[in-house]
Amino acid sequence: MIIGAGLAGMRAAIEAARNGLDTALVTKVYPVRSHSVAAQGGMNAALKETDSWEAHAFDTVKGSDWLGDQDAIEVMCSEGPGDILELEGMGAIFNRDSRGHIAQRPFGGAGYPRTCYLADRTGHALLHVMYEQVLKHGVFIYDEWHVTRLVIEGGKVSGVIAMELDTGKLHRLRSKSVIMATGGYGRVYRTTTNALSSTGDGLGLALSAGLPLMDMEFVQFHPTVLKRTGILMTEGARGEGGFLLNSLGERFMEKYAPKVKELASRDVVSRAEQTEIEEGRGVEGCVLLDLRHLGADTIKSKLSQIRELAMNFAGVDPIEAPVPVKPGAHYSMGGIPADIDCQTEIPGLFAAGECACVSVHGANRLGGNSLLEAVVFGRRAGKRASEYADSTELVAFPDSALRDAANEVAEILRRDEGERVYALRDEMAGVMEEHCGIFRNRERLGKGLEQIREIKERHRRAALADRGDRFNAELLHIIELGSMLDASEAILVSALHREESRGSHFRTDFPKRDDSKWLKHTLVRKRGNDFTVGYKDVKITRFKPEERKY
Amino acid sequence: MEIKFSIRRHDPMDGENPGPYYREYIVDAEEGMTVLEALLKISEEEDPTLAFRRSCRSAICGSCAMTVNGFARLTCSLQVIPEYQKMGAMRIEPLSNHRTIKDLVVDMAPFWEKMEKVAPFLMPAGGSEGNPVSIEDQAGIDESQRCIMCGCCNAECNSLEIDERFIAPAASAKAWRFVGDVREGHRGKRLERLSEEHGIWDCVRCIHCTQYCPKDVKPLKQIESLRSAAMKEGVLDNPGARHVEAMADSVERFGRLDEAAMTFRTLGFLRSVGMIPLGLRLEKHGKMPHPYIFPQIMEIDEVRAVYDEIEKKYGLKPKKEG
Numbered sequence: 001m002i003i004g005a006g007l008a009g010m011r012a013a014i015e016a017a018r019n020g021l022d023t024a025l026v027t028k029v030y031p032v033r034s035h036s037v038a039a040q041g042g043m044n045a046a047l048k049e050t051d052s053w054e055a056h057a058f059d060t061v062k063g064s065d066w067l068g069d070q071d072a073i074e075v076m077c078s079e080g081p082g083d084i085l086e087l088e089g090m091g092a093i094f095n096r097d098s099r100g101h102i103a104q105r106p107f108g109g110a111g112y113p114r115t116c117y118l119a120d121r122t123g124h125a126l127l128h129v130m131y132e133q134v135l136k137h138g139v140f141i142y143d144e145w146h147v148t149r150l151v152i153e154g155g156k157v158s159g160v161i162a163m164e165l166d167t168g169k170l171h172r173l174r175s176k177s178v179i180m181a182t183g184g185y186g187r188v189y190r191t192t193t194n195a196l197s198s199t200g201d202g203l204g205l206a207l208s209a210g211l212p213l214m215d216m217e218f219v220q221f222h223p224t225v226l227k228r229t230g231i232l233m234t235e236g237a238r239g240e241g242g243f244l245l246n247s248l249g250e251r252f253m254e255k256y257a258p259k260v261k262e263l264a265s266r267d268v269v270s271r272a273e274q275t276e277i278e279e280g281r282g283v284e285g286c287v288l289l290d291l292r293h294l295g296a297d298t299i300k301s302k303l304s305q306i307r308e309l310a311m312n313f314a315g316v317d318p319i320e321a322p323v324p325v326k327p328g329a330h331y332s333m334g335g336i337p338a339d340i341d342c343q344t345e346i347p348g349l350f351a352a353g354e355c356a357c358v359s360v361h362g363a364n365r366l367g368g369n370s371l372l373e374a375v376v377f378g379r380r381a382g383k384r385a386s387e388y389a390d391s392t393e394l395v396a397f398p399d400s401a402l403r404d405a406a407n408e409v410a411e412i413l414r415r416d417e418g419e420r421v422y423a424l425r426d427e428m429a430g431v432m433e434e435h436c437g438i439f440r441n442r443e444r445l446g447k448g449l450e451q452i453r454e455i456k457e458r459h460r461r462a463a464l465a466d467r468g469d470r471f472n473a474e475l476l477h478i479i480e481l482g483s484m485l486d487a488s489e490a491i492l493v494s495a496l497h498r499e500e501s502r503g504s505h506f507r508t509d510f511p512k513r514d515d516s517k518w519l520k521h522t523l524v525r526k527r528g529n530d531f532t533v534g535y536k537d538v539k540i541t542r543f544k545p546e547e548r549k550y
Numbered sequence: 551m552e553i554k555f556s557i558r559r560h561d562p563m564d565g566e567n568p569g570p571y572y573r574e575y576i577v578d579a580e581e582g583m584t585v586l587e588a589l590l591k592i593s594e595e596e597d598p599t600l601a602f603r604r605s606c607r608s609a610i611c612g613s614c615a616m617t618v619n620g621f622a623r624l625t626c627s628l629q630v631i632p633e634y635q636k637m638g639a640m641r642i643e644p645l646s647n648h649r650t651i652k653d654l655v656v657d658m659a660p661f662w663e664k665m666e667k668v669a670p671f672l673m674p675a676g677g678s679e680g681n682p683v684s685i686e687d688q689a690g691i692d693e694s695q696r697c698i699m700c701g702c703c704n705a706e707c708n709s710l711e712i713d714e715r716f717i718a719p720a721a722s723a724k725a726w727r728f729v730g731d732v733r734e735g736h737r738g739k740r741l742e743r744l745s746e747e748h749g750i751w752d753c754v755r756c757i758h759c760t761q762y763c764p765k766d767v768k769p770l771k772q773i774e775s776l777r778s779a780a781m782k783e784g785v786l787d788n789p790g791a792r793h794v795e796a797m798a799d800s801v802e803r804f805g806r807l808d809e810a811a812m813t814f815r816t817l818g819f820l821r822s823v824g825m826i827p828l829g830l831r832l833e834k835h836g837k838m839p840h841p842y843i844f845p846q847i848m849e850i851d852e853v854r855a856v857y858d859e860i861e862k863k864y865g866l867k868p869k870k871e872g
């Protein structure tokens with residue numbers, strides 16, 4: 001059983017089905033609605049003779065500010081090219097260059113143009129191909145089923161409990177192995193590129209099941225998102241040659257990353273923008289993404305979706321005017337710790353995709369690496385989970401689990417009076433944006449943590465206006481908010497403890513990277529209502545830490 | 551700007567007050583606000599019981615299609631103020647041609663079933679592995695690849711409205727995605743199945759699907775590509791293909807359509823007899839075509855010259871079997 005039908009979940013399902021297993025996807029939105037569909041820019045792999053997977057691995061390690069586990073990075077970069085070819089075999093069409101080879105565009109932080117793409121709709125193309133293959137392999141889909149609990153019995157996974165949206169009924173679903181592929185938690189921030197459904201459910205489920213979360217302080221802020229809606233303008237726009245300008249019309253990235261300028265890694269560009277904006281060189285809280293010099297043809301053929309989005313959601317045609325953009329929460333480097341076969345601490349429970357932390361992204365992810373991660377590790381999770389299922393018996397499913405889950409829902413529905421869920425969510429998102437954004441310090445983080453804990457208290461007493469059974473979005477959201485608050489607390493606690501600056505985590509009170517103390521992963525666990533912090537070594541195989549400069 | 555939203559509420563499972571009825575909400579719409587954002591505002595600040603689907607809010611996941619002021623629209627890419635100014639109203643209803651589950655949520659199961667019917671996955675011909683799809687080859691199927699499965703086209707489809715088993719535009723466009731792929735190995739089989747009853751020939755070419763598609767997939771154009779591919783492939787034993795053949799023959803012979811004879815050739819003798827009551831009604835209203843009045847137009851040679859030219863250039867005339 002696979003929770004989540006994004007790119008990672010569906011890739012896992014296909015692998016399990018190929019291994020002859022009776023496989024099902026459980027997903028709260030229909031598979032093609034999963035947020036992988038929104039990925040624009042592309043997917044990395046070393047395909048050319050003049051490139052090498054080792055070079056890709058080095059760029060990834062450097063991008064991660066040496067916090068990525070190099071064994072996992074080696075797996076991803078060396079197996080990636082095979083996955084690209086396999087995707088083509090499944091039906092995907094990557095754009096070609098004039099000689100008929102798969103075209104590759106430059107992306108931030110990469111020393112070689114190795115991002116494969118389909119215009120600016122790569123995620124859409126790949127997610128639909130994956131869905132096609134899921135149908136082809138006869139995988140069963142429980143769509144619009146919202147998982148509310150992982151059931152663990154005797155230390156092993158025994159299944160999940162999920163609510164069917166159409167009826168509001170809770171069901172138990174038993175499985176020998178369970179793969180979590182629930183995606184990101186972008187919605188804990190106010191300005192985010194993530195879908196309304198990216199609420200970090202898997203992280204909440206994992207914490208409640210006793211699993212730790214790893215490296216949660218590392219939140220990627222994408223440098224180019226639209227102001228009001230957070231909608232993404234792909235990095236491909238800069239890859240194709242777009243400029244970033246401040247209010248004086250300067251290409252300010254020349255100051256911050258003289259060599260690669262706009263194509264420095266995302267954390268670097270986001271910090272530069274934030275600095276420009278805070279020092280008064282912004283344009284109404286934004287900087288400008290200028291594509292005009294690329295010409296109408298390039299924009300129309302390679303960035304057509306970007307153009308449409310800019311016109312529809314910001315009222316600007318990039319052929320004629322620069323687009324105001326700012327940094328926004330985009331990607332969760334942290335997540336459920338898993339080994340290179342996606343196995344978590346709990347036997348039978350696996351994690352892949354954005355909800356997992358294998359960790360290939362360390363302190364900062366390179367653009368184009370997470371579609372790759374989703375496909376490579378989705379496949380590996382599917383394979384390992386199949387082997388596990390073949391070698392084990394179904395674990396008993398305790399009767400109490402369903403009863404407890406039902407009682408929990410009944411308790412929420414019984415609350416007569418209380419605050420509204422959505423108001424609480426807005427408050428949480430505001431706190432995270434204010435206190436745990438691009439620039440952090442002890443005081444801001446401490447205050448943020450206090451406020452999140454207080455919101456958590458209020459969340460336990462929040463009440464619903466909708467008491468209905470069917471398509472009760474408010475009920476689902478109170479459950480989602482529980483996960484988002486847990487994720488928020490995990491981010492704040494981890495960020496408060498890490499007294500250095502590395503990758504996306506920038507502490508103004510500790511502005512330097514400190515390998516002697518902090519070359520290690522953060523692990524947080526939930527014990528009752530408290531979070532405890534521990535650490536784990538980083539796996540270093542071939543690239544010794546050095547200074548990270550672009 | 552304060553705008554009145556009138557929203558269709560309906561909960562068929564509600565014993566007391568199932569509806570449907572319309573409820574009004576006043577939304578203070580700011581510049582740039584989308585219809586989906588307005589619905590979120592209503593449900594989050596005023597009435598959480600309102601049910602609707604949403605996810606990406608950026609016109610790519612296909613969740614949020616609804617009927618707005620009478621037409622199927624993707625609500626997350628439709629701005630409130632211009633729509634209101636144009637239509638003078640803001641009436642939100644579920645997609646047509648689909649059963650309502652609750653409020654603005656419709657049952658999409660038939661939509662997915664139609665997708666599955668066209669075997670929506672590549673079945674590559676042997677030896678096509680590593681066979682790149684060139685830029686030109688891709689251009690022919692690129693429109694069909696843009697589909698986000700939102701259902702707007704099916705909601706506005708006239709043929710689907712009268713025949714729920716019709717394959718409908720979304721799945722047809724998807725079918726062309728594979729039929730038109732140079733790597734596909736089962737083109738003929740696919741075209742045969744698509745040409746069966748309730749298939750591509752049942753489209754009445756009202757062009758609504760193309761008109762209402764938010765992603766410019768142009769389903770009707772893909773249906774036409776499928777039809778001509780089917781005829782080229784020699785899949786002719788069905789009313790649709792026979793109709794086209796009869797039409798082409800009639801124009802070649804008479805320079806005009808002989809509609810009565812076409813019905814006969816399209817449907818065959820027995821089923822044409824079934825058309826007699828319709829014929830009588832047409833006759834009564836003076837609408838029955840009279841082929842015997844002008845059997846042939848004067849400039850028939852010019853028409854035939856056009857046919858010859860087409861035949862030479864494209865070889866488009868369907869091959870007859872045997």
Ligand SMILES: Cc1cc2nc3c(=O)[nH]c(=O)nc-3n(C[C@H](O)[C@H](O)[C@H](O)COP(=O)(O)OP(=O)(O)OC[C@H]3O[C@@H](n4cnc5c(N)ncnc54)[C@H](O)[C@@H]3O)c2cc1C
Nearest residue numbers: 004005006007008028036041042147183353354368370371
């Ligand atoms: C706008 C945008 C653009 C991006 N562009 C790129 C790019 O160009 N290149 C790149 O490499 N990466 C990109 N990324 C990142 C990348 O798209 C994601 O990291 C990746 O797609 C995540 O895939 P996933 O399968 O892990 O999760 P998702 O695709 O998010 O899927 C999550 C799944 O989990 C299900 N789910 C969640 N909670 C529950 C629950 N409680 N019960 C049941 N089901 C549940 C959902 O229904 C969904 O099916 C982009 C991200 C965004 C937001």
Ligand code: SF4
Nearest residue numbers: 707753754756757759
């Ligand atoms: S053109 Fe054909 S498929 Fe399209 S809406 Fe009209 S009848 Fe339906």
Ligand code: SF4
Nearest residue numbers: 697698700701703763
């Ligand atoms: S063809 Fe267009 S309208 Fe129809 S489902 Fe696809 S995107 Fe939607």
Ligand code: FES
Nearest residue numbers: 607611612614626
């Ligand atoms: S919410 Fe995804 S298409 Fe509108």
